[in-house]
Amino acid sequence: GQNIDQPTEMTATEGAIVQINCTYQTSGFNGLFWYQQHAGEAPTFLSYNVLDGLEEKGRFSSFLSRSKGYSYLLLKELQMKDSASYLCAVNKLSFGAGTTVTVRA
């Protein structure tokens, strides 16, 4: 089975940086995904990591350490539109409970 943990909520101010951590336990590993989901909408793909290290995509970066079963999503230069739930998912798209990020002016 797979066990995925991430914080429930985080709050940050506009222009700041926020790091969302995700830890996982899995019997096999084929990659880790991060998704963004706005309330009442379907998730949208943000990033995919299968090798250790940092993947950068504009304001969003994702890091993976397979030996530690750990990943983080880094959001830089936060904007109000970044207020959403961020879901960590591994392998067969098993999702964590999501982290609700609230960006305040």
Added chain:
Amino acid sequence: GAVVSQHPSRVICKSGTSVKIECRSLDFQATTMFWYRQFPKQSLMLMATSNEGSKATYEQGVEKDKFLINHASLTLSTLTVTSAHPEDSSFYICSALLGGNRMNTEAFFGQGTRLTVV
């Protein structure tokens, strides 16, 4: 990116009736699609994996006779909620893998279906 269309976006039905939800990959072929259910403020819960031309694989605790899945073509999977009850009210989302069942492929989600059973 690739487009997955899910229909209907919202449906209200009476208790005891059946509801069919369609998931279509519009510009690519998807041999594998996934169906999820999401309750308010909770994560997506994988219900089943839909494979074109074969029976769906259901996750533990999901009743296959209640949630019928048909993946009749490479671009269409359907989920039918049979004899719906108020506790089935939820947000149902499908996703399709671009490039087959390889785990390093991106998954694209439909818009979701808000089902309310009254």
